[in-house]
Amino acid sequence: MFGHDHHGEPDPDFDMPPRVQREERSTLAAAVGAHKSFIDLCDVADGWWHGVTVEKTLPADPAVKLPQCLVGANACPPEDVRGPPGYEDFPAAIRDPANEEHDAMLEWRGGAFDLTAFDLEAVNETLRQFKLRKVRTASG
Numbered sequence: 001m002f003g004h005d006h007h008g009e010p011d012p013d014f015d016m017p018p019r020v021q022r023e024e025r026s027t028l029a030a031a032v033g034a035h036k037s038f039i040d041l042c043d044v045a046d047g048w049w050h051g052v053t054v055e056k057t058l059p060a061d062p063a064v065k066l067p068q069c070l071v072g073a074n075a076c077p078p079e080d081v082r083g084p085p086g087y088e089d090f091p092a093a094i095r096d097p098a099n100e101e102h103d104a105m106l107e108w109r110g111g112a113f114d115l116t117a118f119d120l121e122a123v124n125e126t127l128r129q130f131k132l133r134k135v136r137t138a139s140g
Helices: 028-032 083-095 102-108 120-128
Strands: 006-008 020-022 037-043 048-053
Touching: 083 102
Parallel strands: 006 020
Antiparallel strands: 037 048
């Protein structure tokens, strides 16, 4: 959500305001515009909302053809952890062997989960899978 504008994939079964603008009709730069921050809803079912703040805009580099992560920290919450409320309990459970959920959570995650792990190369490999395409802006 950029200001009062919503961008994404409209749901034909949910035609209530606010109207969602098709994401392929605008670029991120056009959508962000003068906004220095915006909200990204990543998973409607689990309620993952990310607040994003643009700290610095760099000049375009013609050598960079795909999105690229420059730095990051910590592991993403595991898939199907039951959204933010489930994730609040998850770190405490896996850190504390005395926690009643400890064994079940570790078994569910395959035996281990490093909360501080961040794999920059894995993130960039995922980003490399995005295909660049010329997109129309809402005005063009």
